[in-house]
Amino acid sequence: MAAPRGDGLKYERVLNALRSRIADGTYPPGMMLPSQSQLVAEFDVSRPTVIEALRLLRQEGLIESQTGRGSFVRGKVPALNLERAYPGQRLLDLAESESSAELLQAGIIVAPVRVTTLLELPAGSKAFLRQYVLSDEDGPIELVSAWFPIDLVTGTKLTSPEPMDEGIRRHLYGRKRLRLDYAMERTLARSATAEEAHALKMPAGAPVLNLVVTGHDADGKALQLVDAVLPGDRHELRDAYPLT
């Protein structure tokens, strides 16, 4: 069921109302929430609907519940601005036509050792490369190389020199019923190669962030590799998480 955002679903309406009351101090820490029966009456919904809203509040750490006793607001409200970063997923999902991508090349060439290793291809073998530059108003900001085993791209639009109008991941699913399950990222700092420096209009040897991401299916097989080169002076990766 495709739900509208926010309050589309009844349990979300209850959830958001309770969240707001906790956040604004209407329900201060330690206070018992209205009982499930009271919430049923107040929101004119069924008890399982209220139970689902309360379960999500517990999951968010905002309240705690105890059979026979009630639900209570917890002492500390987690910082709402915590957001983990998924730069690899962003690369795997990039839709070229929705970005500033300028395609540099698309074709089958002998892949570097790192690519064949990570894609579990024989050393020295060829792979399919789709390479482009992303830019902003100040110039090139990212050089992206997407690598695939050759058999994976036959019958897809990836072989075309036209910009992709949808994300690669979505395209691979639509044409080949291939599903990526997880991503593995590797981040390192090194000097730009001459070719990279040229493509990114930066001094040769300048430091770059290099993100190498592999997209894997549920069996662990690497289906796709994306290599992003980011000028060091124009990029900073951000991440945030609760401490345990």
Added chain:
Amino acid sequence: MAAPRGDGLKYERVLNALRSRIADGTYPPGMMLPSQSQLVAEFDVSRPTVIEALRLLRQEGLIESQTGRGSFVRGKVPALNLERAYPGQRLLDLAESESSAELLQAGIIVAPVRVTTLLELPAGSKAFLRQYVLSDEDGPIELVSAWFPIDLVTGTKLTSPEPMDEGIRRHLYGRKRLRLDYAMERTLARSATAEEAHALKMPAGAPVLNLVVTGHDADGKALQLVDAVLPGDRHELRDAYPLT
């Protein structure tokens, strides 16, 4: 309702059976689970009971479900290669005496702009710095600078030139009842400064990964900043996560 352990509740019986089948390979990664209707028939329970068991499997990351499509076993879970990285937490928790740390300096000095900005101190003000180098058998691998507002370290062992025998976070809680709630990380690539190059025994200007981490309390206040400089040719940050 106080439930017996394990299989006392009906949804737990379903949950544990499905967990076992996933763990022993009966349901390998990528395989679609029996539908909810099929599980209802197999376990002779109601559909909401099956739904609860599946919800818990999703919460554990073992399966993924999609309306209209089915529930599927996820790739290699739990696996070491599917583990999110917390390099900032590692830095905030570093116990010097349990690592290869060689303390370079500990004292109050005028802090760089970036430090005062992130610690919300007046520009040009002093802060407490504790700086050391980590090494392996091949030489220095990491230069770590831990910065604190001065009032935060008074009355702690941080002011001592002796190695800390416990993590800084634990120490701050023990002495000052200060609790770090979350971390924010910033990762960038740049060239090593002359000082850093010297401390890390690397060529001046060589590329480095620079991790800047702030530890915040529950109110969002930055209590501590750790700046780690990692030679680019000796470090690669790893991360992995399910794709959504």
Added chain:
DNA sequence: TCGCCCAACCTGTCATGTCAAGTTGGATTG
């Protein structure tokens, strides 16, 4: 005044049933 009992409340679990919306694959048509 204290201890016990019990009613009244609470949350958790489970069932049956219905409706909504998404996905898939086969059939059909152009």
Added chain:
DNA sequence: CAATCCAACTTGACATGACAGGTTGGGCGA
């Protein structure tokens, strides 16, 4: 061969109802 349609499947959401077990506080008796 590609596009469209639709039946049959799937999961998600919501309702009503019932029962189990925990907690609490008031009333009563010793």
